[in-house]
Amino acid sequence: MKRAAGRGDATRKQGRILSSEVLLKAGLAHAAVDADTVPNPLKRMICQRDGMMIALLAVLPIRRRSFCELALGQSVHVSDSEILISLSEDMTKTGVPWDAAIPPQIEAALRQYIDEVRPALLARGDQRHDILWVGKKGEIMQQDYIGSRIGDVTLKLTGKRIPPHFFRDAAATTLARISPESARLIRPVLAHSGFQTAERHYNHAQTIEAGRDYASLLKRLKGDRS
Known part of the structure:
Protein backbone atom coordinates (compact mmCIF):
# COMPACT_ATOMS: atom_id res chain seq x y z
CA MET A 1 0.00 0.00 0.00
CA ASP A 169 18.88 11.68 4.62
CA ALA A 170 20.48 15.10 4.28
CA ALA A 171 22.87 14.38 7.17
CA ALA A 172 23.83 10.96 5.79
CA THR A 173 24.32 12.32 2.27
CA THR A 174 26.34 15.30 3.51
CA LEU A 175 28.68 13.08 5.51
CA ALA A 176 29.06 10.69 2.59
CA ARG A 177 30.03 13.52 0.27
CA ILE A 178 32.79 14.67 2.62
CA SER A 179 34.76 11.41 2.71
CA PRO A 180 34.43 7.66 3.37
CA GLU A 181 35.74 8.26 6.90
CA SER A 182 33.02 10.84 7.56
CA ALA A 183 30.43 8.37 6.29
CA ARG A 184 31.31 6.17 9.27
CA LEU A 185 29.82 8.88 11.51
CA ILE A 186 26.34 8.29 10.09
CA ARG A 187 25.52 5.54 12.59
CA PRO A 188 26.02 7.66 15.77
CA VAL A 189 24.54 10.79 14.18
CA LEU A 190 21.32 8.97 13.20
CA ALA A 191 21.35 6.83 16.38
CA HIS A 192 21.14 3.59 14.40
CA SER A 193 21.80 0.30 16.18
CA GLY A 194 23.13 -1.45 13.07
CA PHE A 195 25.79 -0.65 10.52
CA GLN A 196 23.82 -1.27 7.30
CA THR A 197 22.96 2.37 6.55
CA ALA A 198 26.44 3.61 7.44
CA GLU A 199 28.02 0.89 5.32
CA ARG A 200 25.81 1.74 2.35
CA HIS A 201 26.78 5.40 2.54
CA TYR A 202 30.42 4.45 3.16
CA ASN A 203 30.41 2.56 -0.14
CA HIS A 204 28.68 5.50 -1.78
CA ALA A 205 31.35 7.83 -0.39
CA GLN A 206 34.10 5.61 -1.78
CA THR A 207 32.44 5.82 -5.20
CA ILE A 208 32.31 9.61 -4.92
CA GLU A 209 35.97 9.75 -3.89
CA ALA A 210 36.95 7.49 -6.79
CA GLY A 211 35.05 9.78 -9.16
CA ARG A 212 36.88 12.79 -7.76
CA ASP A 213 40.24 11.06 -8.23
CA TYR A 214 39.32 10.17 -11.79
CA ALA A 215 38.25 13.74 -12.56
CA SER A 216 41.47 15.04 -11.02
CA LEU A 217 43.53 12.65 -13.14
CA LEU A 218 41.76 13.75 -16.32
CA LYS A 219 42.37 17.38 -15.41
CA ARG A 220 46.09 16.74 -14.91
CA LEU A 221 46.34 14.84 -18.21
CA LYS A 222 44.61 17.64 -20.07
CA GLY A 223 46.94 20.10 -18.40
CA ASP A 224 49.99 18.16 -19.56
CA ARG A 225 48.80 18.28 -23.16
CA SER A 226 48.31 22.03 -23.06
Missing part, protein backbone atom coordinates in the same frame (compact mmCIF):
# COMPACT_ATOMS: atom_id res chain seq x y z
CA LYS A 2 2.86 2.36 0.78
CA ARG A 3 4.45 1.69 -2.59
CA ALA A 4 1.11 2.15 -4.36
CA ALA A 5 0.72 5.52 -2.65
CA GLY A 6 4.20 6.56 -3.64
CA ARG A 7 5.63 6.23 -0.14
CA GLY A 8 8.80 4.25 0.27
CA ASP A 9 9.71 5.06 -3.31
CA ALA A 10 13.26 6.37 -3.55
CA THR A 11 12.34 8.56 -6.51
CA ARG A 12 10.23 10.73 -4.15
CA LYS A 13 13.46 12.05 -2.68
CA GLN A 14 15.24 12.78 -5.94
CA GLY A 15 16.25 16.42 -6.03
CA ARG A 16 14.89 17.01 -2.53
CA ILE A 17 17.89 15.99 -0.43
CA LEU A 18 19.76 19.22 0.23
CA SER A 19 22.97 19.34 2.22
CA SER A 20 22.75 19.85 5.97
CA GLU A 21 24.81 23.02 5.55
CA VAL A 22 22.19 24.55 3.25
CA LEU A 23 19.40 23.67 5.68
CA LEU A 24 21.36 25.01 8.66
CA LYS A 25 22.07 28.34 6.96
CA ALA A 26 18.45 28.67 5.86
CA GLY A 27 17.15 27.96 9.36
CA LEU A 28 19.52 30.36 11.11
CA ALA A 29 18.83 33.11 8.58
CA HIS A 30 15.08 32.66 9.05
CA ALA A 31 15.45 32.85 12.83
CA ALA A 32 17.59 36.00 12.71
CA VAL A 33 17.78 38.08 9.54
CA ASP A 34 14.30 37.20 8.26
CA ALA A 35 12.74 37.60 11.70
CA ASP A 36 14.29 41.03 12.19
CA THR A 37 12.44 42.33 9.14
CA VAL A 38 9.01 41.28 10.47
CA PRO A 39 7.27 44.21 12.19
CA ASN A 40 4.52 42.15 13.85
CA PRO A 41 5.85 40.79 17.20
CA LEU A 42 3.89 37.52 17.04
CA LYS A 43 4.90 36.76 13.45
CA ARG A 44 8.49 37.60 14.36
CA MET A 45 8.45 35.05 17.19
CA ILE A 46 6.90 32.41 14.94
CA CYS A 47 9.65 33.12 12.41
CA GLN A 48 12.29 32.65 15.11
CA ARG A 49 10.69 29.39 16.25
CA ASP A 50 10.41 27.96 12.74
CA GLY A 51 13.98 28.88 11.92
CA MET A 52 15.23 27.19 15.08
CA MET A 53 13.31 23.99 14.33
CA ILE A 54 14.97 23.79 10.91
CA ALA A 55 18.43 24.67 12.24
CA LEU A 56 18.22 22.11 15.06
CA LEU A 57 17.10 19.33 12.73
CA ALA A 58 19.93 20.23 10.36
CA VAL A 59 22.59 19.59 13.01
CA LEU A 60 20.78 16.91 15.06
CA PRO A 61 18.41 15.05 12.71
CA ILE A 62 16.47 13.08 15.31
CA ARG A 63 13.22 11.32 14.43
CA ARG A 64 10.06 13.40 14.21
CA ARG A 65 8.33 11.89 17.26
CA SER A 66 11.36 12.51 19.46
CA PHE A 67 11.79 16.01 18.03
CA CYS A 68 8.18 16.89 18.82
CA GLU A 69 8.42 15.46 22.35
CA LEU A 70 11.53 17.40 23.36
CA ALA A 71 10.91 18.89 26.81
CA LEU A 72 12.92 21.24 29.00
CA GLY A 73 14.37 19.56 32.06
CA GLN A 74 13.63 16.11 30.65
CA SER A 75 15.21 15.71 27.22
CA VAL A 76 16.57 19.25 26.88
CA HIS A 77 19.00 20.20 29.64
CA VAL A 78 20.17 23.81 29.72
CA SER A 79 23.18 24.89 31.75
CA ASP A 80 25.53 27.86 31.65
CA SER A 81 28.08 25.85 29.69
CA GLU A 82 25.95 23.87 27.23
CA ILE A 83 22.56 22.68 26.03
CA LEU A 84 22.29 18.90 26.02
CA ILE A 85 19.72 16.86 24.10
CA SER A 86 19.18 13.57 25.89
CA LEU A 87 16.76 10.98 24.49
CA SER A 88 15.60 8.20 26.80
CA GLU A 89 15.02 4.60 25.71
CA ASP A 90 11.35 5.20 24.92
CA MET A 91 12.22 8.16 22.67
CA THR A 92 14.44 6.22 20.27
CA LYS A 93 13.45 3.63 17.70
CA THR A 94 16.25 1.29 18.80
CA GLY A 95 15.45 1.55 22.51
CA VAL A 96 18.98 2.80 23.19
CA PRO A 97 19.45 6.12 25.06
CA TRP A 98 21.14 8.84 23.03
CA ASP A 99 22.50 12.28 23.85
CA ALA A 100 24.40 15.06 22.14
CA ALA A 101 25.43 18.61 22.95
CA ILE A 102 23.98 21.41 20.85
CA PRO A 103 26.70 22.60 18.42
CA PRO A 104 28.00 26.15 18.94
CA GLN A 105 26.62 27.27 15.55
CA ILE A 106 23.07 27.29 16.91
CA GLU A 107 23.48 27.43 20.68
CA ALA A 108 23.03 31.20 21.05
CA ALA A 109 19.94 31.25 18.83
CA LEU A 110 18.40 28.28 20.65
CA ARG A 111 19.03 29.95 24.01
CA GLN A 112 17.21 33.04 22.76
CA TYR A 113 14.24 30.90 21.76
CA ILE A 114 14.21 29.13 25.14
CA ASP A 115 14.77 32.27 27.23
CA GLU A 116 12.67 34.83 25.32
CA VAL A 117 10.49 33.51 22.50
CA ARG A 118 9.02 30.42 24.14
CA PRO A 119 8.04 32.17 27.42
CA ALA A 120 6.39 34.98 25.45
CA LEU A 121 4.33 32.50 23.44
CA LEU A 122 3.36 30.59 26.60
CA ALA A 123 2.20 33.83 28.21
CA ARG A 124 -0.13 34.59 25.30
CA GLY A 125 -2.22 31.52 26.14
CA ASP A 126 -1.45 31.32 29.86
CA GLN A 127 0.13 27.90 29.21
CA ARG A 128 2.33 25.95 31.63
CA HIS A 129 4.21 22.91 30.33
CA ASP A 130 7.75 21.84 29.47
CA ILE A 131 7.44 20.90 25.77
CA LEU A 132 10.07 22.79 23.76
CA TRP A 133 8.15 23.65 20.58
CA VAL A 134 4.99 25.66 21.14
CA GLY A 135 2.30 27.30 19.03
CA LYS A 136 1.28 30.95 18.82
CA LYS A 137 -0.64 30.69 22.11
CA GLY A 138 1.87 28.45 23.81
CA GLU A 139 -0.03 25.27 23.02
CA ILE A 140 1.74 21.96 22.40
CA MET A 141 2.03 21.48 18.64
CA GLN A 142 1.06 18.09 17.25
CA GLN A 143 3.45 15.98 15.17
CA ASP A 144 1.50 16.38 11.96
CA TYR A 145 1.39 20.15 12.32
CA ILE A 146 5.12 20.39 13.00
CA GLY A 147 5.84 18.17 10.02
CA SER A 148 3.70 20.22 7.66
CA ARG A 149 5.02 23.49 9.09
CA ILE A 150 8.64 22.50 8.52
CA GLY A 151 7.74 21.40 5.01
CA ASP A 152 6.03 24.73 4.27
CA VAL A 153 8.89 26.83 5.62
CA THR A 154 11.65 24.87 3.88
CA LEU A 155 9.70 25.18 0.62
CA LYS A 156 9.62 28.94 1.10
CA LEU A 157 13.32 29.16 2.03
CA THR A 158 14.89 26.67 -0.37
CA GLY A 159 12.32 26.06 -3.10
CA LYS A 160 12.01 22.42 -1.99
CA ARG A 161 9.62 20.93 0.56
CA ILE A 162 11.80 19.12 3.10
CA PRO A 163 9.80 17.13 5.69
CA PRO A 164 11.51 16.29 9.01
CA HIS A 165 12.61 12.77 8.04
CA PHE A 166 14.44 14.12 4.98
CA PHE A 167 16.84 15.89 7.35
CA ARG A 168 18.19 12.45 8.27
Whole structure:
Protein backbone atom coordinates (compact mmCIF):
# COMPACT_ATOMS: atom_id res chain seq x y z
CA MET A 1 0.00 0.00 0.00
CA LYS A 2 2.86 2.36 0.78
CA ARG A 3 4.45 1.69 -2.59
CA ALA A 4 1.11 2.15 -4.36
CA ALA A 5 0.72 5.52 -2.65
CA GLY A 6 4.20 6.56 -3.64
CA ARG A 7 5.63 6.23 -0.14
CA GLY A 8 8.80 4.25 0.27
CA ASP A 9 9.71 5.06 -3.31
CA ALA A 10 13.26 6.37 -3.55
CA THR A 11 12.34 8.56 -6.51
CA ARG A 12 10.23 10.73 -4.15
CA LYS A 13 13.46 12.05 -2.68
CA GLN A 14 15.24 12.78 -5.94
CA GLY A 15 16.25 16.42 -6.03
CA ARG A 16 14.89 17.01 -2.53
CA ILE A 17 17.89 15.99 -0.43
CA LEU A 18 19.76 19.22 0.23
CA SER A 19 22.97 19.34 2.22
CA SER A 20 22.75 19.85 5.97
CA GLU A 21 24.81 23.02 5.55
CA VAL A 22 22.19 24.55 3.25
CA LEU A 23 19.40 23.67 5.68
CA LEU A 24 21.36 25.01 8.66
CA LYS A 25 22.07 28.34 6.96
CA ALA A 26 18.45 28.67 5.86
CA GLY A 27 17.15 27.96 9.36
CA LEU A 28 19.52 30.36 11.11
CA ALA A 29 18.83 33.11 8.58
CA HIS A 30 15.08 32.66 9.05
CA ALA A 31 15.45 32.85 12.83
CA ALA A 32 17.59 36.00 12.71
CA VAL A 33 17.78 38.08 9.54
CA ASP A 34 14.30 37.20 8.26
CA ALA A 35 12.74 37.60 11.70
CA ASP A 36 14.29 41.03 12.19
CA THR A 37 12.44 42.33 9.14
CA VAL A 38 9.01 41.28 10.47
CA PRO A 39 7.27 44.21 12.19
CA ASN A 40 4.52 42.15 13.85
CA PRO A 41 5.85 40.79 17.20
CA LEU A 42 3.89 37.52 17.04
CA LYS A 43 4.90 36.76 13.45
CA ARG A 44 8.49 37.60 14.36
CA MET A 45 8.45 35.05 17.19
CA ILE A 46 6.90 32.41 14.94
CA CYS A 47 9.65 33.12 12.41
CA GLN A 48 12.29 32.65 15.11
CA ARG A 49 10.69 29.39 16.25
CA ASP A 50 10.41 27.96 12.74
CA GLY A 51 13.98 28.88 11.92
CA MET A 52 15.23 27.19 15.08
CA MET A 53 13.31 23.99 14.33
CA ILE A 54 14.97 23.79 10.91
CA ALA A 55 18.43 24.67 12.24
CA LEU A 56 18.22 22.11 15.06
CA LEU A 57 17.10 19.33 12.73
CA ALA A 58 19.93 20.23 10.36
CA VAL A 59 22.59 19.59 13.01
CA LEU A 60 20.78 16.91 15.06
CA PRO A 61 18.41 15.05 12.71
CA ILE A 62 16.47 13.08 15.31
CA ARG A 63 13.22 11.32 14.43
CA ARG A 64 10.06 13.40 14.21
CA ARG A 65 8.33 11.89 17.26
CA SER A 66 11.36 12.51 19.46
CA PHE A 67 11.79 16.01 18.03
CA CYS A 68 8.18 16.89 18.82
CA GLU A 69 8.42 15.46 22.35
CA LEU A 70 11.53 17.40 23.36
CA ALA A 71 10.91 18.89 26.81
CA LEU A 72 12.92 21.24 29.00
CA GLY A 73 14.37 19.56 32.06
CA GLN A 74 13.63 16.11 30.65
CA SER A 75 15.21 15.71 27.22
CA VAL A 76 16.57 19.25 26.88
CA HIS A 77 19.00 20.20 29.64
CA VAL A 78 20.17 23.81 29.72
CA SER A 79 23.18 24.89 31.75
CA ASP A 80 25.53 27.86 31.65
CA SER A 81 28.08 25.85 29.69
CA GLU A 82 25.95 23.87 27.23
CA ILE A 83 22.56 22.68 26.03
CA LEU A 84 22.29 18.90 26.02
CA ILE A 85 19.72 16.86 24.10
CA SER A 86 19.18 13.57 25.89
CA LEU A 87 16.76 10.98 24.49
CA SER A 88 15.60 8.20 26.80
CA GLU A 89 15.02 4.60 25.71
CA ASP A 90 11.35 5.20 24.92
CA MET A 91 12.22 8.16 22.67
CA THR A 92 14.44 6.22 20.27
CA LYS A 93 13.45 3.63 17.70
CA THR A 94 16.25 1.29 18.80
CA GLY A 95 15.45 1.55 22.51
CA VAL A 96 18.98 2.80 23.19
CA PRO A 97 19.45 6.12 25.06
CA TRP A 98 21.14 8.84 23.03
CA ASP A 99 22.50 12.28 23.85
CA ALA A 100 24.40 15.06 22.14
CA ALA A 101 25.43 18.61 22.95
CA ILE A 102 23.98 21.41 20.85
CA PRO A 103 26.70 22.60 18.42
CA PRO A 104 28.00 26.15 18.94
CA GLN A 105 26.62 27.27 15.55
CA ILE A 106 23.07 27.29 16.91
CA GLU A 107 23.48 27.43 20.68
CA ALA A 108 23.03 31.20 21.05
CA ALA A 109 19.94 31.25 18.83
CA LEU A 110 18.40 28.28 20.65
CA ARG A 111 19.03 29.95 24.01
CA GLN A 112 17.21 33.04 22.76
CA TYR A 113 14.24 30.90 21.76
CA ILE A 114 14.21 29.13 25.14
CA ASP A 115 14.77 32.27 27.23
CA GLU A 116 12.67 34.83 25.32
CA VAL A 117 10.49 33.51 22.50
CA ARG A 118 9.02 30.42 24.14
CA PRO A 119 8.04 32.17 27.42
CA ALA A 120 6.39 34.98 25.45
CA LEU A 121 4.33 32.50 23.44
CA LEU A 122 3.36 30.59 26.60
CA ALA A 123 2.20 33.83 28.21
CA ARG A 124 -0.13 34.59 25.30
CA GLY A 125 -2.22 31.52 26.14
CA ASP A 126 -1.45 31.32 29.86
CA GLN A 127 0.13 27.90 29.21
CA ARG A 128 2.33 25.95 31.63
CA HIS A 129 4.21 22.91 30.33
CA ASP A 130 7.75 21.84 29.47
CA ILE A 131 7.44 20.90 25.77
CA LEU A 132 10.07 22.79 23.76
CA TRP A 133 8.15 23.65 20.58
CA VAL A 134 4.99 25.66 21.14
CA GLY A 135 2.30 27.30 19.03
CA LYS A 136 1.28 30.95 18.82
CA LYS A 137 -0.64 30.69 22.11
CA GLY A 138 1.87 28.45 23.81
CA GLU A 139 -0.03 25.27 23.02
CA ILE A 140 1.74 21.96 22.40
CA MET A 141 2.03 21.48 18.64
CA GLN A 142 1.06 18.09 17.25
CA GLN A 143 3.45 15.98 15.17
CA ASP A 144 1.50 16.38 11.96
CA TYR A 145 1.39 20.15 12.32
CA ILE A 146 5.12 20.39 13.00
CA GLY A 147 5.84 18.17 10.02
CA SER A 148 3.70 20.22 7.66
CA ARG A 149 5.02 23.49 9.09
CA ILE A 150 8.64 22.50 8.52
CA GLY A 151 7.74 21.40 5.01
CA ASP A 152 6.03 24.73 4.27
CA VAL A 153 8.89 26.83 5.62
CA THR A 154 11.65 24.87 3.88
CA LEU A 155 9.70 25.18 0.62
CA LYS A 156 9.62 28.94 1.10
CA LEU A 157 13.32 29.16 2.03
CA THR A 158 14.89 26.67 -0.37
CA GLY A 159 12.32 26.06 -3.10
CA LYS A 160 12.01 22.42 -1.99
CA ARG A 161 9.62 20.93 0.56
CA ILE A 162 11.80 19.12 3.10
CA PRO A 163 9.80 17.13 5.69
CA PRO A 164 11.51 16.29 9.01
CA HIS A 165 12.61 12.77 8.04
CA PHE A 166 14.44 14.12 4.98
CA PHE A 167 16.84 15.89 7.35
CA ARG A 168 18.19 12.45 8.27
CA ASP A 169 18.88 11.68 4.62
CA ALA A 170 20.48 15.10 4.28
CA ALA A 171 22.87 14.38 7.17
CA ALA A 172 23.83 10.96 5.79
CA THR A 173 24.32 12.32 2.27
CA THR A 174 26.34 15.30 3.51
CA LEU A 175 28.68 13.08 5.51
CA ALA A 176 29.06 10.69 2.59
CA ARG A 177 30.03 13.52 0.27
CA ILE A 178 32.79 14.67 2.62
CA SER A 179 34.76 11.41 2.71
CA PRO A 180 34.43 7.66 3.37
CA GLU A 181 35.74 8.26 6.90
CA SER A 182 33.02 10.84 7.56
CA ALA A 183 30.43 8.37 6.29
CA ARG A 184 31.31 6.17 9.27
CA LEU A 185 29.82 8.88 11.51
CA ILE A 186 26.34 8.29 10.09
CA ARG A 187 25.52 5.54 12.59
CA PRO A 188 26.02 7.66 15.77
CA VAL A 189 24.54 10.79 14.18
CA LEU A 190 21.32 8.97 13.20
CA ALA A 191 21.35 6.83 16.38
CA HIS A 192 21.14 3.59 14.40
CA SER A 193 21.80 0.30 16.18
CA GLY A 194 23.13 -1.45 13.07
CA PHE A 195 25.79 -0.65 10.52
CA GLN A 196 23.82 -1.27 7.30
CA THR A 197 22.96 2.37 6.55
CA ALA A 198 26.44 3.61 7.44
CA GLU A 199 28.02 0.89 5.32
CA ARG A 200 25.81 1.74 2.35
CA HIS A 201 26.78 5.40 2.54
CA TYR A 202 30.42 4.45 3.16
CA ASN A 203 30.41 2.56 -0.14
CA HIS A 204 28.68 5.50 -1.78
CA ALA A 205 31.35 7.83 -0.39
CA GLN A 206 34.10 5.61 -1.78
CA THR A 207 32.44 5.82 -5.20
CA ILE A 208 32.31 9.61 -4.92
CA GLU A 209 35.97 9.75 -3.89
CA ALA A 210 36.95 7.49 -6.79
CA GLY A 211 35.05 9.78 -9.16
CA ARG A 212 36.88 12.79 -7.76
CA ASP A 213 40.24 11.06 -8.23
CA TYR A 214 39.32 10.17 -11.79
CA ALA A 215 38.25 13.74 -12.56
CA SER A 216 41.47 15.04 -11.02
CA LEU A 217 43.53 12.65 -13.14
CA LEU A 218 41.76 13.75 -16.32
CA LYS A 219 42.37 17.38 -15.41
CA ARG A 220 46.09 16.74 -14.91
CA LEU A 221 46.34 14.84 -18.21
CA LYS A 222 44.61 17.64 -20.07
CA GLY A 223 46.94 20.10 -18.40
CA ASP A 224 49.99 18.16 -19.56
CA ARG A 225 48.80 18.28 -23.16
CA SER A 226 48.31 22.03 -23.06
